[in-house]
Amino acid sequence: xxxxxxxxxxxxxxxxxxxxxxxxxxxxxxxxxxxxxxxxxxxxxxxxxxxxxxxxxxxxxxxxxxxxxxxxxxxxxxxxxxxxxxxxxxxxxxxxxxxxxxxxx
Numbered sequence: 053x054x055x056x057x058x059x060x061x062x063x064x065x066x067x068x069x070x071x072x073x074x075x076x077x078x079x080x081x082x083x084x085x086x087x088x089x090x091x092x093x094x095x096x097x098x099x100x101x102x103x104x105x106x107x108x109x110x111x112x113x114x115x116x117x118x119x120x121x122x123x124x125x126x127x128x129x130x131x132x133x134x135x136x137x138x139x140x141x142x143x144x145x146x147x148x149x150x151x152x153x154x155x156x157x
Contacts, residue, residue: 085151090132090139093147097137104137109146117145 058066097104117125125141132139 086128089144089147089151090135092151093132093139093143094135094137096147097139097143103140105143106146109150 064070093106096106098107099105122141125144128144129139129141132144
């Protein structure tokens with residue numbers, strides 16, 4: 053079953069509104085799955101003297117990101133690092149990718 057996606061114009065027609073306003077959603081209203089991923093990452097990270105890493109993830113590759121995506125990953129890593137353990141944007145990206153591949157739709 054596919055979801056119907058409405059355009060802003062269609063929504064105005066359906067609701068009878070004459071204008072619309074963008075709503076900024078603060079970062080702390082992030083979806084709950086981000087909290088789950090954060091907890092999973094922080095639980096799996098281990099340090100042997102250097103930057104903490106997930107030992108069972110042994111393939112290292114360099115990949116490209118858009119500036120916008122990298123800024124979002126930086127924002128998440130700063131937020132996740134508030135717990136006391138430093139988390140890099142790349143580590144956030146890897147746990148997000150791992151979770152998405154582990155739970156295909």
